[in-house]
Amino acid sequence: MSKNPVTRRQFLSYTLTGVGGFMAAGMLMPMLRFAVDPVLQPHAAGDFKMTDKKIADITAEPVRVDFKYEQKDAWHTADVTQTAWVYKNEAGEIVALSPICKHLGCTVSWEGSEKHPHMFFCPCHMGLYTKDGKNVPGTPPRGPLDAYPTQEKDGFLMLGSPVENPFVRK
Numbered sequence: 001m002s003k004n005p006v007t008r009r010q011f012l013s014y015t016l017t018g019v020g021g022f023m024a025a026g027m028l029m030p031m032l033r034f035a036v037d038p039v040l041q042p043h044a045a046g047d048f049k050m051t052d053k054k055i056a057d058i059t060a061e062p063v064r065v066d067f068k069y070e071q072k073d074a075w076h077t078a079d080v081t082q083t084a085w086v087y088k089n090e091a092g093e094i095v096a097l098s099p100i101c102k103h104l105g106c107t108v109s110w111e112g113s114e115k116h117p118h119m120f121f122c123p124c125h126m127g128l129y130t131k132d133g134k135n136v137p138g139t140p141p142r143g144p145l146d147a148y149p150t151q152e153k154d155g156f157l158m159l160g161s162p163v164e165n166p167f168v169r170k
């Protein structure tokens with residue numbers, strides 16, 4: 001016999017604690033994984049969305065391009081529609097500008113005001129931007145419109161997530 005025999009009560013206590021802990025872990029792990037897993041999924045860097053705009057059809061005149069895609073945000077999936085104003089600049093580069101005003105986020109449009117031809121116009125507080133997206137001093141916007149990075153696939157335009165406008169010279 002050992003000097004410290006385990007009593008029946010201790011044996012039962014250890015056994016039940018061990019089995020209970022094992023069962024609790026078995027129940028909690030799937031819940032924990034369900035809660036954390038979507039957050040840990042890697043997001044594709046430089047995720048470009050397809051548009052129905054043919055590269056060959058892009059001219060020097062800005063046109064509105066709407067594009068749709070499915071967005072997964074952790075546990076939620078939604079159909080998203082975004083807009084870009086697309087044209088080719090004098091250097092032959094494709095420019096795709098975000099329509100979101102840099103003042104308070106209203107939607108700008110090309111030649112949206114008869115008083116200001118050849119400009120992007122924001123109707124909320126009369127914001128103005130030049131064709132390359134530069135905000136016009138003296139109007140409310142504090143910075144240039146963002147620009148979408150562009151790619152071509154099978155002759156069609158693809159757009160990334162908007163970034164700081166690289167076409168505006170500082």
Ligand code: FES
Nearest residue numbers: 101103104122127
């Ligand atoms: S939100 Fe565009 S000018 Fe104010």
